[in-house]
Amino acid sequence: MSQELTVKPFSMYFDLISGMSNERSTTKRHLSNMRGMFSNGEALEAMIEKENSLMYEFFELEMPEKDGHLLFGTSIVYPGKVGNEYFMTKGHFHTILDTAEVYYCLGGKGYMLMENPEGDWIAEEMTPGKAVYVPGRYAHRSINVGDEPMITFFVFRADAGHDYGTIETKGYRKLIVENEGKVEIVDNPKWGV
């Protein structure tokens, strides 16, 4: 937990129900941090004007950026929609593209939406007890399609890094939306534009 390369054993508490920890504060993404990420930009602006509420938050520990270290924490995505699109994380590739991540779902209901540069994509359902393996090369985004916070415990290599730019520029190939009360995976009409 320092910038030294030697790290001593330590522990940190993350509540199994809420995902929260009182030992550190989270990185927070409010609606205003998500501009450009949703199809319906106007709907997002209208929501922000009303209340710039929290869309998701997660813990970011510090660790030497070495391939023998791991980073871990919880992520909490709140329930809601922007237009017909469910609340979600920005999503990212790892900067060291070929490094994996494991997500273990503690609560809520949603999807881990993944796609690689070759165009392969998959949406793995996340419900309590589901562990999802995100292999290297797959961008990954958590999407909450339920009425409760969606909570995951994640682990990845400490030197993996986050590439948010590619998704911010090109978007995802697929969107997860509500259509007549049902969850649907549809093509993103703006993908790559």
Add this chain to the structure above:
Amino acid sequence: MSQELTVKPFSMYFDLISGMSNERSTTKRHLSNMRGMFSNGEALEAMIEKENSLMYEFFELEMPEKDGHLLFGTSIVYPGKVGNEYFMTKGHFHTILDTAEVYYCLGGKGYMLMENPEGDWIAEEMTPGKAVYVPGRYAHRSINVGDEPMITFFVFRADAGHDYGTIETKGYRKLIVENEGKVEIVDNPKWGV
């Protein structure tokens, strides 16, 4: 989940309460697999004669042994004692010594006992919600000091490997025992012998 180097995204269910999964079977360590690991070998033999019960079990997935992949699963250590020493896992170093592991406690009460070749050791308490970081170079052993199964979700690098031999030969520097109804950490009189 194949021996190919390319791994597709997948998910696996591990019950948050029991730690179990109906999708795969576990690797099981019965009392008879733990010969030589406890101070009181006679007490262990007497227990085996009565019933060779299960001390712990865990999931072992298959993954290419590449540094970009991660292995994960749950471990369940049952409650009990051999003489005054609590039920525990064998404990191991990673073969690639300088690789970490993360354990997230889902249930039960115990310790992650860690020591490195330089002689540094620490026992981190494990209770539900505690995530323990085992840095590279630290042998790690789960010890159940409670009355319920102790359940953890773990993640480590897929190429890390397991070195059980060093612990089987030298033992741990410390033991966790019950003394007059209390949990005590004591020197291992047989260490290094």
